[in-house]
Amino acid sequence: MNRRTLAIFAAIGATTIYGINHTVAKGVMPDYVKPFGFIILRVIGAAILFWLVSPLGPKERIEKRDYLRMLLCALLGMGFNMLAFFKGLALSTPINSAVLITLTPIIVLSLSAIFIKEKVTRTKVTGIFIGLIGALGLIIFGAENRLDAPNIPLGNILIVMNAVFYGSYLIVAKILIDKYHPFTFMKWLFTLGILICLPFGLGEFQEIRWTELPFEAIWKIAFVVIGTTFFTYLFNIFALTQLRASTLSAFVYVQPLIGILYAVAVGEDQLTTVKILGATLVMLGVYLSSKRPRPGPS
Incomplete structure (x- = not known):
């Protein structure tokens, strides 16, 4: 099996873990952490x-x-990205989170067009517009009465911001990933991440009542730390050594399917008309924005 095939499997594995994470992490916040x-x-x-x-x-x-550049990667991929996502997930729902995160490929495409002059076709522009309409629909009309989702519109906005930060991180990190071994890159990235996130999270970290945590909370915390953090970042970094940032970001398409199926299967969320319509528009927009143009006649 060649390295590119392994990179594709790594990207699929990371996306699968991320899809499950929307529900698993939500199950811990804010009651336990x-x-x-x-x-x-x-x-x-x-x-x-x-x-x-x-x-x-x-x-x-x-x-x-x-x-x-390493500090910028840490700010985008460790600091702003995580702070926005976890706060957004705490305020919103697993399905909204899984759907809105698919905006990442659109954001990567837009940023690539701005900063590295990647060509953007009319079809891609149409896809960006449709995807944003779907995201705005979820933000504006996705409000529900749920005790575990106290401010869904604000949560959805934060999840979109997370996609912006993560998309920016993929572009900025590409140069360093091509230069350094994944272990070298990630150990320093997360070390910087501790320094960046500590001022924001130290108070809440100290509030954790470790002796009162049930097994359900412990295994979910372990899943997020080991699976969603260690393995997904490692998988994505390896994938970036063989794939373009825009190609890797396209694997996020699978997240809504996994996230929605898992959330519904375990009874942590339910489908609504707004979620279905919003998800359809987002997915259509992502498909169009990432569609490769047909080669012209030679």
Whole structure:
């Protein structure tokens, strides 16, 4: 099996974990762990794991000229991205989260067109517009009366912001990922992430009542720290060594399907007309925006 095929499997694995995570993480917040406290658990846990496995990779030092880009990656991929997503998920629903996260390919395409001058066709522009209409529909009309989702519109906005930050991270990180081993890159990224997130989440982290956590909360926390943080970032970093950022971001299409099926199967969310229509528009927009143009006649 060649490295590109392995990269595709890694991307599928990361997307599957992410799809399940929308419901698993929601099941812990805010009763056992508040959103920003959860982020501290994620970055500390993942940093420890990546430092433990780093001896398996080559000994590398980050060059001084890459410090600023590494810090920017940490801000986008560890700080702003996680803070927006977990706060948004705490305020919204698993299905809304799974659907809105599919805006990432549209955002990557838009940012690629702006910063690296990637060509954007009329079909892609149409897809971007349709996808944004679907997202706005979920934000404006997706309000429900749920005790575990106190402010769905604001939560949806934060989830969209998370997609913007993550899409930006994929573009910025590509250069460093091509240069450094994944273990080297991730151990320093999560170490910086601790410093970035600590001021926001230290108070909520200290509120966690460890001795009162039931087994259900413990395994869900472990899933988020080990699966959704360590393995997904590792899988995505490996995938980026073989795939373009825009190609990798396209695997997010699978998230709504997995996220919706899992959320409904375990009884943590339910489908509504607004969610179905919004999801349909978002998925159509993502499909059109990522569709490759047909080659012209030679």
